[in-house]
Amino acid sequence: MQEKANSTILEVVQLTKVFCDFWRRPKVRAVDGLNLSVRRGEIFGLLGPNGSGKSTTIKLLLGLLHPTEGSIRLMEGRPGDVAVHRRIGYLPEVSHLYRYLTPRETLLFYGRLFDLSARERRARTDQLLEMTGLTAAADRAVGEFSKGMARRLGLAQALLNAPELLILDEPTSGLDPMGCRQVKEMLRALADQGTTILLTSHLLADVEHICDRVVIMYNGKPRAAGNLRDLLATPDRMTLDLPVLDAATTRRLLQTIRETCDCEAELSRPSMNLEEFFVRVVREATNGASAAPEAATPRMAAFLEK
Amino acid sequence: MFRLRQAVALAGLTALEALRQPVCLLLILVSSTLTALLPFLILHRFGEDGKLVRDSAFALHAVFGVFVAGYAATTALSRELESGTALVVLSKPVSRDCFFLSKFVGVVGVVGVFSLCAGLTTLLAERVAERFVNRDGVAGFVTDGQTGALLIAVMVAACVVGAVVNYKRQRPFGSVTTTALLGGLLLCVVLASCFDRTGQWAPFATRLDWRLVPVSVLITLGLVVMSSLAMTLSTVVGMVPTLASCSAVFALGMMSDYLFGLHATESLWAGLLYSAVPNWQHFWVCDQLNAGGSITGGYMGLAALYALVYASALLCLGTVLFRQKDV
Numbered sequence: 192m193q194e195k196a197n198s199t200i201l202e203v204v205q206l207t208k209v210f211c212d213f214w215r216r217p218k219v220r221a222v223d224g225l226n227l228s229v230r231r232g233e234i235f236g237l238l239g240p241n242g243s244g245k246s247t248t249i250k251l252l253l254g255l256l257h258p259t260e261g262s263i264r265l266m267e268g269r270p271g272d273v274a275v276h277r278r279i280g281y282l283p284e285v286s287h288l289y290r291y292l293t294p295r296e297t298l299l300f301y302g303r304l305f306d307l308s309a310r311e312r313r314a315r316t317d318q319l320l321e322m323t324g325l326t327a328a329a330d331r332a333v334g335e336f337s338k339g340m341a342r343r344l345g346l347a348q349a350l351l352n353a354p355e356l357l358i359l360d361e362p363t364s365g366l367d368p369m370g371c372r373q374v375k376e377m378l379r380a381l382a383d384q385g386t387t388i389l390l391t392s393h394l395l396a397d398v399e400h401i402c403d404r405v406v407i408m409y410n411g412k413p414r415a416a417g418n419l420r421d422l423l424a425t426p427d428r429m430t431l432d433l434p435v436l437d438a439a440t441t442r443r444l445l446q447t448i449r450e451t452c453d454c455e456a457e458l459s460r461p462s463m464n465l466e467e468f469f470v471r472v473v474r475e476a477t478n479g480a481s482a483a484p485e486a487a488t489p490r491m492a493a494f495l496e497k
Numbered sequence: 498m499f500r501l502r503q504a505v506a507l508a509g510l511t512a513l514e515a516l517r518q519p520v521c522l523l524l525i526l527v528s529s530t531l532t533a534l535l536p537f538l539i540l541h542r543f544g545e546d547g548k549l550v551r552d553s554a555f556a557l558h559a560v561f562g563v564f565v566a567g568y569a570a571t572t573a574l575s576r577e578l579e580s581g582t583a584l585v586v587l588s589k590p591v592s593r594d595c596f597f598l599s600k601f602v603g604v605v606g607v608v609g610v611f612s613l614c615a616g617l618t619t620l621l622a623e624r625v626a627e628r629f630v631n632r633d634g635v636a637g638f639v640t641d642g643q644t645g646a647l648l649i650a651v652m653v654a655a656c657v658v659g660a661v662v663n664y665k666r667q668r669p670f671g672s673v674t675t676t677a678l679l680g681g682l683l684l685c686v687v688l689a690s691c692f693d694r695t696g697q698w699a700p701f702a703t704r705l706d707w708r709l710v711p712v713s714v715l716i717t718l719g720l721v722v723m724s725s726l727a728m729t730l731s732t733v734v735g736m737v738p739t740l741a742s743c744s745a746v747f748a749l750g751m752m753s754d755y756l757f758g759l760h761a762t763e764s765l766w767a768g769l770l771y772s773a774v775p776n777w778q779h780f781w782v783c784d785q786l787n788a789g790g791s792i793t794g795g796y797m798g799l800a801a802l803y804a805l806v807y808a809s810a811l812l813c814l815g816t817v818l819f820r821q822k823d824v
Contacts, residue, residue: 250824255823255824273590276589279588287584287585289514292513304586304589304590306590
């Protein structure tokens with residue numbers, strides 16, 4: 192069991208993708224010699240600015256693009272294998288949805304592609320619609336949806352098969368702060384239950400909150416990789432966390448530290464980040480109740496609770 | 498079995514998405530309305546109203562059908578590739594071959610719905626066309642105004658039903674109107690079969706020219722070939738080049754016997770082009786009806802085989818191209 196938990200679910204070796212023009216002349220080297228491995232049960236972040244090759248990498252992993260060089264080993268199979276895709280959930284950068292279908296029809300359709308029984312399809316559809324706060328809009332055409340609602344539906348379709356590996360391309364893009372918080376809480380909960388998550392984002396605060404390991408890409412090449420805590424640690428500094436002290440005590444304490452350690456010590460008051468403050472204000476405004484679907488704490492769909 | 502269920506789901510969705518689009522409904526409605534109005538629009542009669550209506554109606558069926566096939570195919574494939582919905586579907590346990598071929602089946606479904614509407618309207622419009630009647634005290638040229646009025650009423654009623662259902666239940670206007678139109682036309686055919694041109698009760702199925710049905714089926718087979726061409730082209734180019742190419746192939750196919758067939762024995766190129774371009778003359782047999790003949794089962798079988806071989810070859814090419822494609 193432990194062995195399975197530590198095993199590699201995805202192994203990429205020297206992955207390269209060169210896009211060509213109409214005449215087959217090389218145009219862009221989108222991914223250049225990428226190596227990475229993702230372990231079961233972790234949240235792995237693929238970071239980088241726009242055009243750094245994140246989405247191309249994900250499409251290569253899913254077999255939607257053909258690599259120019261390199262190899263990909265995904266769940267003991269190859270990208271594009273139907274058997275492998277049964278165990279994967281994918282949310283693209285933009286929630287590409289059929290405009291003339293309703294959310295219910297959309298989820299039922301994807302359920303058919305996974306060969307779920309009619310009963311299971313209906314049950315999962317209802318659970319995911321409730322989980323993503325779309326029950327009230329379940330029978331409206333998706334073409335009328337806001338970007339945030341489309342994103343929620345995109346997330347629901349990615350979770351439909353209770354995937355072992357969840358691949359998310361910018362999962363929080365288009366969501367309001369409450370929606371972002373919900374998604375992050377849900378991803379953390381899924382990872383705790385054993386789902387492996389590979390995500391890309393340029394919202395670094397989101398990644399910092401939830402990722403275990405990251406690779407940072409630029410111009411198609413990996414520039415830094417490793418455990419997030421190790422990468423962000425500043426080994427020559429430390430913080431002392433104390434309750435608020437009176438001015439005289441604080442001065443004495445700083446004086447003692449400076450004399451004892453012969454170093455500079457600074458005093459600062461910790462502050463919450465804007466997202467935490469926003470969430471607190473909205474929760475207080477709704478008295479902690481779920482006045483709007485967006486304010487509701489996400490209830491994990493039963494089939495995702497392993 | 499799993500693959501089959503997937504294919505059914507994909508084909509059903511393709512047909513549904515296409516039929517819900519306003520462009521598809523517009524093509525179906527314009528083609529049906531023009532066909533329904535033909536008996537009233539034709540002014541130079543010379544006692545050949547039936548022939549003129551038949552020829553014009555089948556021409557509308559073929560021309561609009563090429564656009565329906567081209568539009569449905571590009572919506573199903575190149576547009577899905579551009580919009581990214583294909584990307585999501587292919588990230589599910591769906592093979593590329595299954596995706597491509599299911600999309601084709603869905604497009605054929607749309608062409609089938611269009612052809613059913615066009616065929617039924619042609620059947621009714623031909624009945625409306627002026628004919629000489631000499632029976633039960635009526636002698637002279639009679640236009641079947643009742644059936645004509647019923648046909649126009651069906652078009653209007655289908656739009657009203659679509660609008661009401663859209664307003665009340667927020668269902669898509671396009672697919673509801675198309676379904677209502679199809680239902681209305683079937684009802685109209687049943688009613689027209691029960692009464693003669695003067696409005697008198699007549700035995701069922703004797704008052705419509707059922708010889709038109711195989712002609713409609715043959716045009717539909719031609720449209721299936723055009724659908725496979727449009728699907729294959731959609732794997733490499735977008736909507737406008739696909740529609741332009743389909744129109745060009747349709748025009749060449751109509752003139753194939755004259756452009757290439759006459760020189761096929763003398764010139765290698767003419768021979769090759771004569772084999773490569775789908776020959777629409779095989780699917781265009783109106784002249785046979787006008788000469789008083791009918792279409793035999795054997796000919797239908799051969800034409801179906803020709804369409805099957807042609808469509809299969811194009812689909813094989815399309816499948817190979819789609820396998821190589823970066824989505």
